[in-house]
Amino acid sequence: MSLEKRIFPTSSINIEVNALANYIYADNAATTKLDVEAFDAMKPWLLDEYGNASQPYSFSRKPKEALKKARETIAECIHALPEEIFFTSGGTESDNWAIKGAALSNCGHRAIITSAFEHHAILHSCEAVERLGCPVSYLWPDKNGIITPSMLESHITDETLLVSVMLANNEIGAVQPIQELCDIAHSHNALFHTDAVQAVGHIEVDVKKLGVDMLSASAHKFNGPKGIGFLYIRGGTPTIPFLDGGAQEYKRRAGTENIASIVGMAIALKNNCQLILENQQKIKALENRLLDTLDSLGVSYVRNGSDCSLPGLISLSFAGKDGEAILHRLDLMGISISTGSACDSRRTEISHVLKALKLPTELAKGTIRISLGKNNTESEIDFIANAIAKVVL
Ligand code: PLP
DSSP states (O other): OOOOOOEESSSOOOOEEETTTOOOOTTTTTTOOOOOOHHHHHHHHHHHHHTTTOOOOOHHHHHHHHHHHHHHHHHHTTTTTGGGGGEEEEEHHHHHHHHHHHHHHHTTTEEEEEETSHHHHHHHHHHHHHHHTOOEEEOOOOOTTTOOOHHHHHOTTTEEEEEEOSBBTTTTTOOOOOOOHHHHHHHHTTTTEEEETTTTTSSOHHHHHOSSEEEEGGGGTTOOOOOOEEEEOOOOOOOOOOBOSSSHHHHTTOSSSHHHHHHHHHHHHHHHHHHHHHHHHHHHHHHHHHHHHHTTTTOOOEEESSSOOTTTEEEEOOOOOOOHHHHHHHHHEEEEOOOSSSGGTTOOOOOOOHHHOOOHHHHHTEEEEEOOOOOOHHHHHHHHHHHHHHHOO
């Protein structure tokens, strides 16, 4: 591929972007760039200290200690106890465990309530337990993408075993009133799980304040490595071991521990949590700059979601336009954005999230998701806004 320069004339300014060196990544809800410090911290566990943490000899002492330290670091970041953190292969596995573990530990006799705009890791897990005889009902968000406490109040019964509502939606960023929802679940003796994959490392997540029994997280969404995550399970929560085999993860999730990735995840989370307010402020300012620039360029759009959203997660609908076409035009200009969640990006139909919001088809079809991260710059934002204006005006 050549390193040709692209000249991009816009209505107000000329911006020059190098097609390869200046590729603009604005799809941080799909995945994030690995933190350099996390990468450096991972290397020794892949090369020199490759011992199996479960073995009793001294060569395994260091990996065992690294595992313990990583568990403590992660627990501290979300205000949990180390023994409440269970390492998994990522958000999908954590969600599967939360739903299936709760349903199977109760022989599928009681019901689950979730929302209609959860990630497919939750929705498809719910379908699986439904086939085993555990009824599932779905709450529909309001037009701002919020599951309100009164919606849960009107559906929950004493037969409800588990309520699972995501902390922040991955397509529109709407942050849910988890604490209130959790209180309602507990008042009916139901468990509460939240898929916090988009939230952990980006906004404050305190499992004690939220009151949740289980919480899913995934490292690659907070500048950690891919293929690693964790499920927080509050002490005493009824569930079943997700993978049977060895005695790893307190006999609840068997398999030789992926020390390098676990260490990388812990460093990435610690780094993000230490700078959480600074990053939020920076990303929010970039978000405002993007919307202000679009306004000043005369671009009309509808912003989906509520005022209470993840910083930098911007879902925009352009009436009468095709989101897919916008994505490809922006891609040609060196910009990565998405039309919805990463796993839906190969489909052309309207995403289940936008359907759940009951967005008019005309708007839903013309929807894109821009998700900004801590590495984005003001000049990138200006370039994105001008590129959008060129495509949609
Ligand atoms: N839950 C949510 C809300 C997500 O956004 C994602 C990924 O996009 C997942 C779960 C799945 O996480 P992972 O990619 O780690 O399997």
